Amino acid sequence: MEIELNGVPHAVADNENVQGLIASLDLVGKSLAVAINREVVPRQMWVERLLCPNDRVDIVRAIGGG
Numbered sequence: 829m830e831i832e833l834n835g836v837p838h839a840v841a842d843n844e845n846v847q848g849l850i851a852s853l854d855l856v857g858k859s860l861a862v863a864i865n866r867e868v869v870p871r872q873m874w875v876e877r878l879l880c881p882n883d884r885v886d887i888v889r890a891i892g893g894g
Contacts, residue, residue, distance in 0.1 A: 829881045838885075846874035849885070859890035 831838055833849075840849060846862055846869055862869045863886045869877050879885070 829879075831879055831881070831883045831885050833885050834887060840879055844879045846877045846879065846885075849879065850874065850887075853887070855887070855889070861888045861890070862886070863888075 829840060829842055829844075831840055840852070844852075846864070850856055850860065850862075860871075862871075862874065864877065864879070865884050866886075
């Protein structure tokens with residue numbers, strides 16, 4: 829199925845959850861914030877939150893610096 833990931837079409841497997849998407853993007857263990865359809869999804873909900881066709885997913889990575 830297709831979702832929108834940070835404004836770009838992105839194919840994912842049917843019944844993919846947020847955790848699976850993060851793993852497929854090689855972002856496991858990174859400091860991230862995820863929103864789906866403009867609603868923040870808490871990290872503890874990533875395994876439970878299944879993606880649906882045409883979901884608008886935004887992933888923001890925190891980068892430290894000074």
